[in-house]
Amino acid sequence: MKKGTTLFLKxxxxLIGIxxxxxxxxxxxxxxNIAAKLLPEFAFIKYLVFLVFYASAIPFYFALYQAFKLLHYIDKNKAFSQIxxxxxxxxxxxxITISTLNVLVLPLFYLFAEKDDAPGVIFVGLVVPFASVVIAVFAAVLQRLLQEAIDIKSENDLTV
Structure with a gap:
């Protein structure tokens, strides 16, 4: 892959992180604040929102860092390696962590939907967990394909 392409991807x-x-x-x-106003009977809800969303940001940025490293490996012709x-x-x-954390907050979306009588809010709450699951499945498929390619490459290196 050309350096220009990986530079664009980097x-x-x-830009995804910003x-x-x-x-x-x-x-x-x-x-x-909105959660605290809508559900005043649950005083802890404000801090629960902070906890879940900020805790989801940590694995998100770690995954972005890993993607950046993966692009660096491609630049160094180490794409087909164990790293x-x-x-x-x-x-x-x-x-998977992001999806799990956002599934834990779905009851909050249900409470919002009940309070505002807007059932579409629940579907909005499902977007991030489903997108994260799709990314996890895609990464698992790529991981398996890459591992099989590495195994085939090492097998060929041994037979030659």
Whole structure:
């Protein structure tokens, strides 16, 4: 792969992280305040919103870092190596963690939907967990294919 292509992908990975950082800085505190106003009988709800969304941001940025490392391995012609498989494995576990954390917050979306009488809010709450599961499955498939390619390559190296 040409350096220009991986450079573009590296810039894209960085640009993906910027909106999430902005959401963490500006939107999450607002969501916490809205949750506290909508559900005053649950005093802890504001901190639960903070905990879940900020805890989801940690594996998200770790996965972005692993993707950045994977692109670096491609630049160094180490794409078909065990370290690339490990990076994909870490991305898969990060996506599973994000999905799990966001599934835990789905009851909160249900309470919002009941309070505002808007059932579509529940579907909005399902977007991130389903997207994370899709990423986890995609990373698992790539991990397995890459591992099989490495095994075939090492087998061929032994027979020659």
């Amino acid at each position: 810039i894209t990975v960085i 909106p999430v950082l902005a959401l963490c800085i500006f939107l999450v505190p607002e969501l916490g 690339s498989v490990e990076a994909l494995k870490k991305i898969k576990f990060c996506a």
